[in-house]
Amino acid sequence: xxxxxxxxxxxxxxxxxxxxxxxxxxxxxxxxxxxxxxxxxxxxxxxxxxxxxxxxxxxxxxxxxxxxxxxxxxxxxxxxxxxxxxxxxxxxxxxxxxxxxxxxxxxxxxxxxxxxxxxxxxxxxxxxxxxxxxxxxxxxxxxxxxxxxxxxxxxxxxxxxxxxxxxxxxxxxxxxxxxxxxxxxxxxxxxxxxxxxxxxxxxxxxxxxxxxxxxxxxxxxxxxxxxxxxxxxxxxxxxxxxxxxxxxxxxxxxxxxxxxxxxxxxxxxxxxxxxxxxxxxxxxxxxxxxxxxxxxxxxxxxxxxxxxxxxxxxxxxxxxxxxxxxxxxxxxxxxxxxxxxxxxxxxxxxxxxxxxxxxxxxxxxx
Amino acid sequence: xxxxxxxxxxxxxxxxxxxxxxxxxxxxxxxxxxxxxxxxxxxxxxxxxxxxxxxxxxxxxxxxxxxxxxxxxxxxxxxxxxxxxxxxxxxxxxxxxxxxxxxxxxxxxxxxxxxxxxxxxxxxxxxxxxxxxxxxxxxxxxxxxxxxxxxxxxxxxxxxxxxxxxxxxxxxxxxxxxxxxxxxxxxxxxxxxxxxxxxxxxxxxxxxxxxxxxxxxxxxxxxxxxxxxxxxxxxxxxxxxxxxxxxxxxxxxxxxxxxxxxxxxxxxxxxxxxxxxxxxxxxxxxxxxxxxxxxxxxxxxxxxxxxxxxxxxxxxxxxxxxxxxxxxxxxxxxxxxxxxxxxxxxxxxxxxxxxxxxxxxxxxxxxxxxxxxxxxxxxxxxxxxxxxxxxxxxxxxxxxxxxxxxxxxxxxxxxxxxxxxxxxxxxxxxxxxxxxxxx
Numbered sequence: 165x166x167x168x169x170x171x172x173x174x175x176x177x178x179x180x181x182x183x184x185x186x187x188x189x190x191x192x193x194x195x196x197x198x199x200x201x202x203x204x205x206x207x208x209x210x211x212x213x214x215x216x217x218x219x220x221x222x223x224x225x226x227x228x229x230x231x232x233x234x235x236x237x238x239x240x241x242x243x244x245x246x247x248x249x250x251x252x253x254x255x256x257x258x259x260x261x262x263x264x265x266x267x268x269x270x271x272x273x274x275x276x277x278x279x280x281x282x283x284x285x286x287x288x289x290x291x292x293x294x295x296x297x298x299x300x301x302x303x304x305x306x307x308x309x310x311x312x313x314x315x316x317x318x319x320x321x322x323x324x325x326x327x328x329x330x331x332x333x334x335x336x337x338x339x340x341x342x343x344x345x346x347x348x349x350x351x352x353x354x355x356x357x358x359x360x361x362x363x364x365x366x367x368x369x370x371x372x373x374x375x376x377x378x379x380x381x382x383x384x385x386x387x388x389x390x391x392x393x394x395x396x397x398x399x400x401x402x403x404x405x406x407x408x409x410x411x412x413x414x415x416x417x418x419x420x421x422x423x424x425x426x427x428x429x430x431x432x433x434x435x436x437x438x439x440x441x442x443x444x445x446x447x448x449x450x451x452x453x454x455x456x457x458x459x460x461x462x463x464x465x466x467x468x469x470x471x472x473x474x475x476x477x478x479x480x481x482x483x484x485x486x487x488x489x490x491x492x493x494x495x496x497x498x499x500x501x502x503x504x505x506x507x508x509x510x511x512x513x514x515x516x517x518x519x520x521x522x523x524x525x526x527x528x529x530x
Numbered sequence: 531x532x533x534x535x536x537x538x539x540x541x542x543x544x545x546x547x548x549x550x551x552x553x554x555x556x557x558x559x560x561x562x563x564x565x566x567x568x569x570x571x572x573x574x575x576x577x578x579x580x581x582x583x584x585x586x587x588x589x590x591x592x593x594x595x596x597x598x599x600x601x602x603x604x605x606x607x608x609x610x611x612x613x614x615x616x617x618x619x620x621x622x623x624x625x626x627x628x629x630x631x632x633x634x635x636x637x638x639x640x641x642x643x644x645x646x647x648x649x650x651x652x653x654x655x656x657x658x659x660x661x662x663x664x665x666x667x668x669x670x671x672x673x674x675x676x677x678x679x680x681x682x683x684x685x686x687x688x689x690x691x692x693x694x695x696x697x698x699x700x701x702x703x704x705x706x707x708x709x710x711x712x713x714x715x716x717x718x719x720x721x722x723x724x725x726x727x728x729x730x731x732x733x734x735x736x737x738x739x740x741x742x743x744x745x746x747x748x749x750x751x752x753x754x755x756x757x758x759x760x761x762x763x764x765x766x767x768x769x770x771x772x773x774x775x776x777x778x779x780x781x782x783x784x785x786x787x788x789x790x791x792x793x794x795x796x797x798x799x800x801x802x803x804x805x806x807x808x809x810x811x812x813x814x815x816x817x818x819x820x821x822x823x824x825x826x827x828x829x830x831x832x833x834x835x836x837x838x839x840x841x842x843x844x845x846x847x848x849x850x851x852x853x854x855x856x857x858x859x860x861x862x863x864x865x866x867x868x869x870x871x872x873x874x875x876x877x878x879x880x881x882x883x884x885x886x887x888x889x890x891x892x893x894x895x896x897x898x899x900x901x902x903x904x905x906x907x908x909x910x911x912x913x914x915x916x917x918x919x920x921x922x923x924x925x926x927x928x929x930x931x932x933x934x935x936x937x938x939x940x941x942x943x944x945x946x947x948x949x950x951x952x953x954x955x956x957x958x959x960x961x962x963x964x965x966x967x968x969x
């Protein structure tokens with residue numbers, strides 16, 4: 165058991181069927197989370213990060229549907245479809261795929277916990293903080309009311325809530341933003357899950373509070389040996405806490421690397437561009453080199469490589485051939501870019517696209 | 531425009547903007563009787579008048595030179611945005627002066643102020659809500675020109691199209707509506723509108739916070755290009771230290787309504803002097819996996835601006851709080867005591883036995899007998915489950931006897947600094963406290 169990853173996502177496809185067309189929010193994403201690891205999922209807004217993590221918990225609401233791929237968690241099939249679609253053309257669920265009830269009782273909260281960006285929206289304003297935490301522990305761990313309360317206070321103290329016994333009966337609005345996020349972390353930990361999915365948990369917080377939360381995550385990971393899937397757009401946080409990183413662009417993973425390789429030896433032009441566009445707090449940056457343009461809509465993604473219309477290294481072949489994620493370095497770094505030899509795409513002989521692009525015309529500029 | 535003679539000649543030497551003692555307090559109570567408290571005790575008149583004021587901005591002074599970018603940085607709730615709004619007279623100040631090109635904005639009449647706004651423009655954080663969805667881009671950009679009676683209709687249209695190009699958009703966007711644009715493009719439209727009246731001074735309140743990093747970089751570059759092209763002066767407000775470092779010439783750090791440090795951007799980032807600036811800078815995660823773990827953490831939350839701490843407002847979180855002068859206490863002992871004060875305040879340990887707690891927090895007995903007595907007494911209170919008494923005792927005997935609690939440090943130049951525009955509000959660097967090394 166222990167040599168298989170804790171979470172394995174393979175070729176996940178999640179689409180939203182809207183009046184304007186089918187939005188391919190997540191299109192063939194694969195990644196794994198090993199036990200005890202912090203894996204980052206990075207990208208700009210609209211890249212499909214949040215849809216991907218919600219798919220893992222099967223929290224996609226209509227008009228969205230998971231239409232393909234396989235997700236296994238700790239030996240259980242969270243998402244799995246038959247190879248052949250059913251008679252109505254819809255994908256058929258495999259038998260071992262968990263039912264909605266099983267998801268609720270076996271996975272969500274107890275095995276995989278989710279921490280959202282906005283702590284105010286995840287806490288119910290009309291119930292006390294302690295009450296919500298106690299209920300969660302009571303339901304998921306089968307403790308008595310009093311035992312659950314004691315455990316709740318203990319966890320609140322652990323996540324750094326001052327005077328936890330006194331604050332137990334306070335309402336969410338009586339807590340500051342950082343304190344609320346701590347409460348959410350307490351809730352996530354309450355059931356001692358194996359995997360914690362954190363969706364931009366510090367984005368709404370101040371830097372000093374963010375620092376406190378990151379430290380807390382470190383301590384708790386040590387103590388509970390939990391794995392994390394950390395969704396963020398902040399490269400600083402990625403550098404600080406992640407072991408491995410997946411970079412997403414327009415519904416696809418375009419690069420996967422250990423955190424050091426990602427920053428010091430990026431293999432995909434998008435990763436490189438992302439790193440070049442951030443101002444640094446620790447040194448003065450003379451010129452930022454921003455990417456041209458903005459990310460296109462996933463409703464009608466560009467042909468070939470989805471990044472080709474913004475890519476400084478794009479060549480003619482990139483318009484035609486869609487690269488999949490392949491190993492491109494000996495260190496086992498993955499990238500989806502035709503410039504690497506692994507693709508044998510005749511990139512070297514292809515005509516560069518950067519100097520002339522009459523088709524795009526003026527609209528190229530953001 | 532009564533005092534026309536004062537600005538064109540003097541603007542060479544005078545700063546463009548000089549703010550002195552700017553203060554803005556908000557009344558926190560609502561309704562006619564909101565500030566009255568009803569407390570019947572049977573002995574006195576049961577109503578008391580007790581207005582709560584939020585001291586959002588308290589005695590802030592700074593200058594902005596012609597053509598420079600002053601970065602204003604601080605955590606949320608520290609009063610950055612209020613300061614910007616008071617500066618532009620969108621809120622009237624409780625006290626203080628704002629001299630713009632030699633003229634005191636706080637004393638202008640409404641009409642004179644309206645005319646003055648031609649020279650001062652503002653960019654807001656949310657590019658969505660700052661554009662009227664029912665107006666076309668052209669009309670949006672032309673509106674300020676119309677309000678100030680600049681140019682005729684054709685002239686305005688021409689100017690609007692020129693501006694669209696300057697901010698990196700296409701002139702043919704003139705006839706489109708805001709919803710057709712992305713967040714970054716909308717922020718560019720906001721820029722074009724602000725620049726339409728040829729302002730001298732632009733206040734940017736978190737202009738890139740709602741944008742993705744790659745778009746943020748585009749906007750930051752555009753802002754710098756425009757500054758060179760139009761000779762603009764910026765006040766750039768942000769909570770993002772990386773952005774502040776990139777865009778600013780000088781930086782002002784704000785905490786709980788007051789400025790704590792002002793200085794040249796590189797000097798301030800390389801050698802921060804105020805403990806708050808130091809904490810702020812060292813708490814940011816650096817986008818470099820090889821400098822992991824170099825981060826330090828500032829504990830606690832920002833206190834409420836309704837009842838800010840006495841003396842230095844940062845003292846409740848300050849890692850370099852100065853030990854009370856009356857005690858003979860070493861640096862490491864003082865650090866232990868502060869750790870104990872914090873732990874008691876947060877009730878973050880189990881109070882089992884006096885000796886055990888003493889061992890947990892202190893490295894042997896304290897040299898100063900009076901200190902040790904206080905500590906022992908406080909620990910005894912915690913063991914007796916009287917946390918509040920323990921907290922109170924430690925506060926009155928230690929925290930409040932520090933010079934940091936007794937007097938508020940003023941924003942002064944640092945002795946030994948080559949430049950005079952580097953100012954810090956901290957007793958460690960002032961004349962009143964002895965400069966001590968922190969651990």
